[in-house]
Each structure stands twice: as C-alpha cells, then as structure tokens.
Amino acid sequence: MEKQWKGDGAGTFKKEYLGSCGQNVIIEDGVRIFHPENVYIGDNVYIGHDTIIKGYYLHPLTIESNCWIGQRCFIHGAGGVTIKEYAGIGPSVHILASSHIDPDDPNEPTLFSPLHFPSITIEKNCNIGMCSSIIGDVTIGENCKIGANALVNRSIPSNSVAVGVPVKVIKKRVKKDDPS
Numbered sequence: 070m071e072k073q074w075k076g077d078g079a080g081t082f083k084k085e086y087l088g089s090c091g092q093n094v095i096i097e098d099g100v101r102i103f104h105p106e107n108v109y110i111g112d113n114v115y116i117g118h119d120t121i122i123k124g125y126y127l128h129p130l131t132i133e134s135n136c137w138i139g140q141r142c143f144i145h146g147a148g149g150v151t152i153k154e155y156a157g158i159g160p161s162v163h164i165l166a167s168s169h170i171d172p173d174d175p176n177e178p179t180l181f182s183p184l185h186f187p188s189i190t191i192e193k194n195c196n197i198g199m200c201s202s203i204i205g206d207v208t209i210g211e212n213c214k215i216g217a218n219a220l221v222n223r224s225i226p227s228n229s230v231a232v233g234v235p236v237k238v239i240k241k242r243v244k245k246d247d248p249s
C-alpha cells in the first residue's frame with residue numbers, strides 16, 4: 070500500500086507548551102508551532118505574522134535571545150536548527166533541516182525514500198536577507214549578511230557577505246576604520 074498521509078493538526082499552541090520560552094517573547098498573530106515541546110526560545114525574541122515553525126521529535130529547534138524572525142518564514146527543525154543570538158531573519162526566509170535520500174532507482178518516488186536529517190546553525194549576529202532558503206548541513210558563521218533571495222546550500226565563513234543561487238561570498242565584513 071502507498072504511504073498514507075496523516076494530518077499534522079493546526080499548529081496552535083500556548084507558550085507554556087514550548088520546550089522553553091524566555092521573557093518578552095512576541096509571537097504575532099497567525100504563527101503556527103508544531104511539536105512545540107522541542108522548540109526552545111530565548112529572551113526578547115520577535116516572531117512575525119504567519120511564520121510556521123515545525124519542531125520535530127528528533128532534534129531541538131532553538132532560537133536564542135534577541136532574535137527577530139520576519140513574517141511568513143518557514144523553519145523546519147528536523148535535523149536540528151540553531152539560530153544564535155542577535156540574528157535577523159528576513160521575511161519569507163525558509164530553513165529546512167530535512168531532505169529525502171536519493172532513491173537508487175529514479176522511477177521510485179523520491180517522496181517515499183527515507184529522510185536524511187542535516188543540521189543547520191546560524192551563528193550569532195547574522196542577518197539573513199528576505200526570501201532566502203537555507204538547506205543541507207550548513208553553518209553560517211558569525212556576523213554574516215546573506216543577500217535577499219539567496220540559496221544557502223553550503224557553509225559560509227564568519228564575517229562574510231554572501232549572495233546568489235547557489236550562495237557565494239562576495240566580500241568580507243571588516244570594521245569601517247580597519248585598513249586591512
């Protein structure tokens with residue numbers, strides 16, 4: 070028999086259902102959080118309207134303190150997602166920590182092949198441009214800026230500005246008065 074789909078529910082939740090939830094956490098109207106028991110939120114976090122956060126039973130999805138998550142984002146925590154302090158995640162950013170293993174036979178539906186669980190880390194003080202997608206086993210280093218509409222499918226070293234599909238580093242961020 071083909072795989073039978075099951076509904077996930079509406080994603081309605083209360084803050085007390087979360088793995089943890091700090092002080093001054095603003096969760097706007099329309100936000101849905103699935104598996105909230107595996108979602109950990111620090112202090113002073115903003116989550117914009119209509120964002121969907123899919124926690125997963127296997128690994129934690131963590132949003133550290135002082136982060137701003139834009140409107141209509143989609144964050145799937147299957148293999149583990151960690152968004153460290155002071156991240157700005159632009160509107161409509163998609164972060165997906167799961168994918169299907171390529172089946173040996175291309176006639177087999179990829180959709181039904183087993184899942185692979187990469188993990189995604191956004192180190193502290195990053196700014197992720199709106200409508201970007203982040204997939205695969207990826208770490209975005211500290212202080213990075215990712216351009217709008219980027220496809221981040223590889224790790225990015227700290228202090229980089231990176232843009233495009235697939236993403237490429239176009240320059241390094243240095244202190245304005247640093248001559249190096």
Ligand SMILES: CC(C)(COP(=O)(O)OP(=O)(O)OC[C@H]1O[C@@H](n2cnc3c(N)ncnc32)[C@H](O)[C@@H]1OP(=O)(O)O)[C@@H](O)C(=O)NCCC(=O)NCCS
Nearest residue numbers: 157158159160196197198199214215216217218230232233
């Ligand atoms: C990537 C970004 C940070 C770069 O800003 P910047 O350092 O001022 O760089 P510049 O505007 O000088 O652009 C440098 C080059 O990259 C290109 N570029 C800039 N942003 C780009 C993007 N998103 N995708 C592709 N190319 C881009 C520019 O056209 C320019 O190319 P050129 O030298 O051939 O003309 C900015 O363009 C951007 O996309 N910001 C995201 C804004 C956003 O979504 N914010 C919400 C977050 S909360």
